[in-house]
Amino acid sequence: MDNTSQIDYWNGAAGQKWVRDADRMDVMLAPFAEAIVAPALPSPGQAVIDIGCGAGALSLSIKASAANVSVTGVDVSVPLIELAKKRSAAVGAGIEFIVADASVWKPKEPVDLVVSRFGVMFFADPVAAFANIHAGIKAKGRLRFACWRPLKENPWALLPLQVAMPLLKTPPTPPEPGTPGPFAFGDSNHIRKILAESGWSNISIQPWDGDLVLPGGSASETADFMLEIGPLSRAIAEQDVDPSAVKVALIEALQGLAGDDGRTRLKAAAWIVEAEA
Ligand SMILES: C[S@@+](CC[C@H](N)C(=O)[O-])C[C@H]1O[C@@H](n2cnc3c(N)ncnc32)[C@H](O)[C@@H]1O
Numbered sequence: 001m002d003n004t005s006q007i008d009y010w011n012g013a014a015g016q017k018w019v020r021d022a023d024r025m026d027v028m029l030a031p032f033a034e035a036i037v038a039p040a041l042p043s044p045g046q047a048v049i050d051i052g053c054g055a056g057a058l059s060l061s062i063k064a065s066a067a068n069v070s071v072t073g074v075d076v077s078v079p080l081i082e083l084a085k086k087r088s089a090a091v092g093a094g095i096e097f098i099v100a101d102a103s104v105w106k107p108k109e110p111v112d113l114v115v116s117r118f119g120v121m122f123f124a125d126p127v128a129a130f131a132n133i134h135a136g137i138k139a140k141g142r143l144r145f146a147c148w149r150p151l152k153e154n155p156w157a158l159l160p161l162q163v164a165m166p167l168l169k170t171p172p173t174p175p176e177p178g179t180p181g182p183f184a185f186g187d188s189n190h191i192r193k194i195l196a197e198s199g200w201s202n203i204s205i206q207p208w209d210g211d212l213v214l215p216g217g218s219a220s221e222t223a224d225f226m227l228e229i230g231p232l233s234r235a236i237a238e239q240d241v242d243p244s245a246v247k248v249a250l251i252e253a254l255q256g257l258a259g260d261d262g263r264t265r266l267k268a269a270a271w272i273v274e275a276e277a
Contacts (some may be wrong), residue, residue, distance in 0.1 A: 003101055006180055008121045010077040013237065017228045019079045022055040024215035024225065032117050032146045033061045033210055035272055040144045044068040046112035051102045051133065051145070052076075052119015056084030062115070063088075063095050071079035074105055075096040075119070103129030110138045116145035121184040130198035134277055140200070141277040143200060146208065146270050150186035151231065153269035156212045157182075160226040161235065163253045164246045172235045182230070191273055200275035208272050211265040222264045 010018075018025065026033075036058065042048050046069050050059040053073030063071050076099065077262055086096040098105070102121045119150050123129035133143070151158050151194050153176075165171060175181050178190060185191050188205045195203050216222030226232055227243050227250070236243055 003122070003124050003180075007076045007101065007126070008074075010122075011079070014233075015077040015079045017233070018054060018077070019083050021215070021225065021228055022057075022080075022083055025229070026055070026057040027217055028212050028265070029057070029117060031210055031212070032208070032270065033058050035115055036115055036144055036146055038140060039068045040113065040115070040274075042069045042113050043261055047109065048072070048086050048106070048113045048115060049074060049102075049107060049111050049133075049136065050119075051114060053084060053097065053116075054080045054119065056087050056097060057236065058115060058117045059084070059095060059097070060088060060091065063091055065227035067163060068094070070094045071096075072107065072111075074100050076101050076269070100137040103132055106132065107136045110134060110136055112138055112141050114141070114143045114145075114226040118146055118148065118182065120145050120246045121147050122180045122184060124180055126178075127197045128183075128196045130194055134199040137277040139277060143195075143273070143275045145273050147191070147273065148183050148241070149207070149269040149271060151183045153186075154183075154267070155231075156214065156268050157230045157265035159253070159266060160230065160232040160250060163249050164232055164241075167246050167249060168235055168241055169239045172231065172238075177203075185273075188271060191271065195273075195275050202274075202276040206272045206274075208268075208270040210268060212268045214264045215260065216264070217262045219246075219251045219254035219258055219262075219264070222254050222258070223247045224228065228252055262264065 048071045059071045059073040081097045081099045206246040215225040
């Protein structure tokens with residue numbers, strides 16, 4: 001299985017942007033840490049793996065919510081794992097972060113729970129990857145992750161792209177269904193098939209709908225964030241477009257949307273997926 005292009009992506013400019021934006025991303029994505037962790041808290045003594053852990057927010061949240069558990073965050077991004085290690089320095093024992101490709105890496109001992117917040121949609125061969133993850137979990141162990149529903153149901157990511165469209169050189173080509181990327185698991189039938197073929201059972205896929213509070217206390221700050229993250233940032237980088245012109249258009253669009261507190265709230269749609277080993 002060749003995950004080279006994603007590994008390069010998350011170790012290049014995108015990884016650096018996620019490091020810069022980690023605190024702001026964690027505020028925006030906090031509802032998902034809650035949705036993944038709260039109903040599935042591990043019991044004392046249990047071991048947890050956080051796949052595609054990034055800067056470690058979900059791992060840290062589990063460690064803070066459940067007593068006497070051990071958490072291992074696994075991610076291909078060196079800069080994000082470095083930040084996760086720094087963030088967890090004060091936590092002490094029971095939490096570690098490893099640079100590894102989760103599609104082939106195995107824990108030393110099988111674990112009780114595998115979680116992920118938007119970190120499992122990037123595998124070149126998802127069936128092989130989830131079979132490998134399955135091999136690292138105890139019988140009856142649990143898998144619980146969040147992934148995005150299709151882009152068209154996620155205005156927080158779609159709106160910036162739509163606003164920028166007249167300024168792009170060509171409309172970005174939508175990826176083929178299932179191509180590794182943030183929206184690869186939009187189709188719940190696709191997720192169900194991958195998990196069933198890789199050995200998981202009792203699969204449950206529930207919709208999550210809500211508003212995300214975008215980073216930035218003003219239209220200008222939120223526009224800066226939109227230029228950094230998601231499909232728009234990829235399109236700007238790939239097409240070598242002048243971001244300052246896109247920023248002007250974004251500010252104009254955002255001015256009508258911000259609440260009294262200056263914050264922009266946009267709809268988001270995800271799946272919360274659960275399965276048993
Ligand atoms: C959208 S980010 C989510 C990060 C983090 N879970 C969060 O919620 O902040 C996706 C993460 O998946 C990681 N990733 C992509 N492919 C991976 C793989 N094959 N193995 C481990 N991590 C991977 C990326 O490096 C990135 O940190």
